Amino acid sequence: MGATLLAGSMVFAAGVSADAPGSGSSRAFEFKYTVRSKELPKDAGRVRLWIPVPTSDTQQDISNLNIKSPVHYEMHEDAEYHDHYAYLKVDPRKQPGPIEIEMTFKAVRLENRVSLRDVAAHPAAVARPADLTRSLAPDRLVPLDGLIARLAGEQTKGLNGPLDKARAIYDYVLSIMRYDKTGEGWGRGDAIYACNVKKGNCTDFHALFIGMMRATGIPARFEIGFPLPRDRKSGEISGYHCWAQFWIDDLGWVPIDASEGWKDPARREYFFGSHDANRILFTRGRDIRLDPAQQGDPLNYFVYPYAELDGRPWTGIQSGFSFTDLDPSRATAAAF
Numbered sequence: 001m002g003a004t005l006l007a008g009s010m011v012f013a014a015g016v017s018a019d020a021p022g023s024g025s026s027r028a029f030e031f032k033y034t035v036r037s038k039e040l041p042k043d044a045g046r047v048r049l050w051i052p053v054p055t056s057d058t059q060q061d062i063s064n065l066n067i068k069s070p071v072h073y074e075m076h077e078d079a080e081y082h083d084h085y086a087y088l089k090v091d092p093r094k095q096p097g098p099i100e101i102e103m104t105f106k107a108v109r110l111e112n113r114v115s116l117r118d119v120a121a122h123p124a125a126v127a128r129p130a131d132l133t134r135s136l137a138p139d140r141l142v143p144l145d146g147l148i149a150r151l152a153g154e155q156t157k158g159l160n161g162p163l164d165k166a167r168a169i170y171d172y173v174l175s176i177m178r179y180d181k182t183g184e185g186w187g188r189g190d191a192i193y194a195c196n197v198k199k200g201n202c203t204d205f206h207a208l209f210i211g212m213m214r215a216t217g218i219p220a221r222f223e224i225g226f227p228l229p230r231d232r233k234s235g236e237i238s239g240y241h242c243w244a245q246f247w248i249d250d251l252g253w254v255p256i257d258a259s260e261g262w263k264d265p266a267r268r269e270y271f272f273g274s275h276d277a278n279r280i281l282f283t284r285g286r287d288i289r290l291d292p293a294q295q296g297d298p299l300n301y302f303v304y305p306y307a308e309l310d311g312r313p314w315t316g317i318q319s320g321f322s323f324t325d326l327d328p329s330r331a332t333a334a335a336f
Contacts (some may be wrong), residue, residue, distance in 0.1 A: 029302035083284035125252030135219035202259035219247035
């Protein structure tokens with residue numbers, strides 16, 4: 001397919017959704033994701049390109065998805081995290097010049113706010129057993145033994161319930177970490193780096209949180225997408241944002257955003273149990289094996305396009321992101 005148009009719709013299954021959000025605000029917007037390649041080397045054999053594509057769930061509705069590409073592409077879904085992406089193969093003999101791909105879509109993002117103490121307010125939560133199992137396993141940069149296990153044990157000592165343990169870990173991460181993107185090593189989601197250096201960006205905050213949660217025996221998962229500035233209605237987006245969720249049997253997936261809680265102390269309480277509507281989710285998970293599989297290492301995370309040239313990771317790809325707010329009443333009516 002050279003371009004496609006997909007209409008999204010959100011379905012709420014009363015009494016069965018593990019992800020069902022609490023009532024709250026929403027944000028409607030149009031999002032543009034552009035990918036540009038450098039001119040391909042004359043001796044190149046083949047370029048393969050994977051571009052993450054957002055999907056609808058109980059926190060967001062994606063509609064009017066349109067991908068404009070000069071090259072045929074296919075839509076794929078990975079089996080482990082259920083992430084979606086467009087997959088392209090480029091033959092330099094047929095497409096020697098730079099390639100530009102544009103993906104646009106409309107979205108309505110809902111606030112996800114969980115009532116942490118009122119279990120009766122929640123429908124019975126159900127999750128895929130494989131998702132919970134994976135959410136208890138280590139990642140390459142998030143080990144669950146050694147230092148991480150020791151810290152998790154120290155911070156949750158004497159606490160019984162998983163919710164109290166989660167809050168203790170959240171408070172600990174915010175107490176020792178500093179949002180600081182100076183120097184080297186930040187942004188990889190390396191839990192040991194976060195423990196030792198005690199600074200980084202959202203990836204580092206949530207690597208430490210997720211590692212300590214899993215080491216305590218509480219499933220936790222990584223989510224990544226893009227932030228929508230609270231004080232702007234349109235414009236460029238400079239880079240990604242990530243956050244986390246943890247599983248409580250009586251509550252389902254509980255949202256947290258440790259780095260936003262650190263940056264905005266007035267909303268520190270809010271971001272334990274809530275995600276605001278100023279974001280868009282693209283993918284979940286770490287150590288990602290794509291489908292068709294890449295020949296390089298598993299992806300640390302997947303929010304920017306990934307390319308391989310003759311079987312090796314290729315950095316000749318640039319990407320850009322922008323958004324425009326839409327009339328919320330019309331967008332909400334169309335989506336729901």
